Amino acid sequence: xxxxxxxxxxxxxxxxxxxxxxxxxxxxxxxxxxxxxxxxxxxxxxxxxxxxxxxxxxxxxxxxxxxxxxxxxxxxxxxxxxxxxxxxxxxxxxxxxxxxxxxxxxxxxxxxxxxxxxxxxxxxxxxxxxxxxxxxxxxxxxxxxxxxxxxxxxxxxxxxxxxxxxxxxxxxxxxxxxxxx
Numbered sequence: 001x002x003x004x005x006x007x008x009x010x011x012x013x014x015x016x017x018x019x020x021x022x023x024x025x026x027x028x029x030x031x032x033x034x035x036x037x038x039x040x041x042x043x044x045x046x047x048x049x050x051x052x053x054x055x056x057x058x059x060x061x062x063x064x065x066x067x068x069x070x071x072x073x074x075x076x077x078x079x080x081x082x083x084x085x086x087x088x089x090x091x092x093x094x095x096x097x098x099x100x101x102x103x104x105x106x107x108x109x110x111x112x113x114x115x116x117x118x119x120x121x122x123x124x125x126x127x128x129x130x131x132x133x134x135x136x137x138x139x140x141x142x143x144x145x146x147x148x149x150x151x152x153x154x155x156x157x158x159x160x161x162x163x164x165x166x167x168x169x170x171x172x173x174x175x176x177x178x179x180x181x
Contacts, residue, residue, distance in 0.1 A: 003032050003033075003034065003158055004032060004034070004155055004157055004168075005036055005155070005156045006018060006022065006033060006034070006035050006036065006154070006155050007038050007150070007152055007153065007154045007156070007165075008035060008036070008038070008153040008165070009084060009088075009152045010037060010084045010107060010110060011041065011081060011110065011117075012040065013062050013065040014061065014065060014152070015153045015165075016075060017065045017068060017073070017166060018153035018166055018169055019035070019104065019107050020069065020107075023104070025169065035100075037087070037088040037103070037137070038088065038140055038141050038144045038152065040150075043082065043083040045085075046083075047080045047081055047083055047116060048081045049080060049081075050077065050078055050080060058078075058081075059077055062075055074112050078110060078111070078114050080118070082116055082119075083118045084117060086119075086123050086130060086132060087118070088134075088137050090123050090129065090130050090131045091103060091106065091127070091137075092140065093129070093131045093134050102126065102127045105126040109122065120132075148162065
């Protein structure tokens with residue numbers, strides 16, 4: 001299997017589902033998939049309250065993701081919409097199993113536990129360290145922006161063609177998602 005890249009954002013519910021599906025593909029398939037976190041929305045450093053139109057949109061997206069994820073997939077609408085720069089920068093400094101652990105921890109903290117992953121103290125607690133900037137993060141962001149339609153979650157094959165990450169991972173995933181309790 002050729003190398004695949006998934007671009008995703010920690011404050012996107014569809015990316016959380018894509019992350020869970022990535023964890024369900026066979027290990028030999030997962031070894032050929034790299035998750036690249038990007039900051040896909042410009043959000044003030046303090047984040048934004050989830051209210052009004054943003055609350056309505058997230059309610060709709062969370063309900064859709066919950067339906068797609070199945071009965072054992074847990075997701076809740078957060079109270080704040082964070083600036084994910086610190087989370088992405090910290091994630092981008094990790095590799096291999098450590099990167100997978102941090103990716104899972106950040107998604108779970110935000111979408112299940114309701115923690116503010118824009119807060120460096122929260123990121124430090126989850127990752128064991130915090131980074132405010134990463135050259136790798138900047139490179140990933142530039143690559144993502146150079147795609148014909150940069151969206152998240154997005155899977156890019158070895159041929160450079162972007163695909164729906166959710167659809168492709170659904171094809172590769174095992175039939176049952178783990179319980180995110």
